[in-house]
Amino acid sequence: MSHSRGGAEPAVHDELEALFRPQSIAVVGASANPQSQGYEFVQALVEIGFPGPIHPVNPKLDELFGRKAYPQLEAVPGAVDFVISAVPASATLELVEGARAKGAKLIHLFTARFSETGREEATRLERELSSRVKEAGIRVIGPNCMGLYYPKAKLTFDPGLPAEPGDIGFLTQSGSHAFRVIGRGKERGLRFSKVISYGNALDLCESDFLDHFAEDPDTSIIAAYVEGIRDGRRFFSALRRAAAKKPVIVLKGGRSPAGHTAASSHTAALAGQMKLWRGAVRQAGAIEVRTINELVDMLVTFEYAGHAEGNRVAVLGGAGGETVESADLCSEAGFELPLPPAEMRAQLRETMPHAWDWVGNPVDASILAWGRRSESFAVMEMMAASPAYDAIIANVRGIEQALGRDDGGELFRDTLDRAKRLAKGSGKAAMFVLGEPESSEEWRWKGAIRVREELATAGIAVFPDMDRATHAMSRYLGYLARRRNGSSNGSR
């Protein structure tokens, strides 16, 4: 599969899908120490309810989570499709022999301390391992990674991850990024079809996973965090195919010399390479991002922002200076901010005589009545209904303030409902800015968390600040415009 090029991707998809649907699993290096990964792998599979047998393997263990433990792989009864390895690097050659004996098709090597150390002996071991698994006909995820999170198939590497599946596929060379993207994403309403943390890519690599996600019917949006690329030509052809079918967000780690060193790969002329890389990512129709936060922002956008036909944006700016900041950030992001058109001005004249001539875009909430009679929402509703606008960005920071009032609970409820109708009812692209839930006052923080949770659960694209929202919206509108203009043949 690492050698497939061109039109063989459906085969790649099916082959990986078969590997990712094991009937039985063995966790070698399972452990009774709750701080260890050998404990958590078993716990995670038990808790998510993996339907087949889960076999802990460790000569020092009798049982774990009610599952009988075996001294070595060969002692496990019946077939073992999938082997998860939490043993030290020195024990992995033996592990491959055991996996072969049990007819395993896939090994996930959580085991680390291979080529990423930069040490000769460790790199030699990785090469040896590579030829042994090839010989045995076993495919490998890793080493030095978290492995496979596939909630629909009840496979997961950590007990804390959501059990509900979603439609985002994420391939990542870094395990810590897998946790961050799933965790941050969860709080903003994202769920995943599969997350594959694949580390040093001894066998299965970025291009295999891209091909898989491109064809995967459960995956609508793809994100990739890559450090090294095994085969550039194959990667960009996989990227082009994937991006023609689905939005693909790409984060390259090791863009700088220091980052490159940190990512444990070495090349000369990095700056020039990065320029070529950027051009190739753009040409493939994918979207490059700089940070994990930005990657999550773009996933939230593609998942929830909705559709827009142009870049005329209606903005609820906040109050006073915040409105001015919103205006500057929106303009600098390249949006048009049309003032309310004549029909809407007439409507305003009737309903808000004190402010009708004064309401602009962004809308300044400080000049309008708030609370139950929230005029800001009324204005935004008019904008959402007007053909003068393609998209909405609403700074609704402080909805949770209502909880500080006597009648707050009901007002809070009403405002949330109104926000949901505004975002989802207009048929336009919409983003909500909530402010960071970083207050040190507990009731405010709890309120802010509740606002985020309710809006995210309702399928609204939520952002912690205007800067990140405008940046994401700008890239999104650019993507939609390129698709409209047919500069790429894909669609979503």
Added chain:
Amino acid sequence: MSHSRGGAEPAVHDELEALFRPQSIAVVGASANPQSQGYEFVQALVEIGFPGPIHPVNPKLDELFGRKAYPQLEAVPGAVDFVISAVPASATLELVEGARAKGAKLIHLFTARFSETGREEATRLERELSSRVKEAGIRVIGPNCMGLYYPKAKLTFDPGLPAEPGDIGFLTQSGSHAFRVIGRGKERGLRFSKVISYGNALDLCESDFLDHFAEDPDTSIIAAYVEGIRDGRRFFSALRRAAAKKPVIVLKGGRSPAGHTAASSHTAALAGQMKLWRGAVRQAGAIEVRTINELVDMLVTFEYAGHAEGNRVAVLGGAGGETVESADLCSEAGFELPLPPAEMRAQLRETMPHAWDWVGNPVDASILAWGRRSESFAVMEMMAASPAYDAIIANVRGIEQALGRDDGGELFRDTLDRAKRLAKGSGKAAMFVLGEPESSEEWRWKGAIRVREELATAGIAVFPDMDRATHAMSRYLGYLARRRNGSSNGSR
């Protein structure tokens, strides 16, 4: 004073300082409704303990917070130095007469709905008001603003603001930005000498306040949020003088056409003007920022980052992919990231035989032992002691995780103490990245808030993410370098 140019700033300082030290205050438009600003102004002064008389004025009120209320200003016994106005715009001409009768020297007009509405009648009223106060010899802050927060003199406009003074002076045309900067700043350890929210600047303006802060012995760092500028030549000469003495951070609202409209001022050829503006701010030796978050970040940096002689930065990157991201962001911010020098490598060889050859810069915490034997901190301590580095940026995200362990409390305490020693003991510039306290799990959030509070209180520059930290450090090191090279004659 609005006409002073050149060398008259000490006089400006003293004149304003006299105005800002009233013996007695009247709040006109005081109200018994706790939702109103006329209530909160009185409450705020009472609670912070303003030592002189506070007189609520309102014909419908008997008393407020135990202070007898008077039907109009003229009925207040004795002199009134400072009048705070929360009456509607239509009542302000009468208010000026009352203030004049009582010998008031300063009026703060919270009152809004003047020229900012863009309406002719309201603008005419503002002009009339302007000539009346000039005639009466009364100085004015406002209209359309929050006024004066001067904790050392026990003056404040909101009951929620900290009572302890600090050394940052902030002048802001926007009242909402006053709240955000004080609030966000508070959580990151910032305190203020004075914050002046001055709105439409009918009389006292940005240049007056800049001149004041430049000479103010209580102010070491100045921040300014300005939308319109009354007199560009005077402003830039004030800015040059101020920036020669103290760091000055400037945020311009209304950089874009839409922002300009939102800021209610109108000029042609804005883009060209902004280019000139940027050049002039840079030439004056001040630091321009784009958002309020960035403004707070720069204040935190100047207040707490400490001194650096160069741009060689030692970085604790986090774990795995985070380390690579840290490396990329640091490199893209223009830092040098030297690898550990030979002496340090020798020291590592002795103390961390499993990782000595592998430790890089950024330091990857995932390859080191953690918990009580935290090797990441040990490595950072060696870097802090090494002449190979000028500054430290440490991603310590997740210190609060310790609270999830049985022995967590003590480990948490130890780690915090160690972090404090690392930041403050090296004599090098230092910044700590904490991660956003945005978890929806309560114990994590509480732990994160506690980490931020303890480190901020210990005088450590804390940041929510690596992107913002590297951006601030980069601008800071640039500022220090310009000072070293004498490209500006100021110092701090």
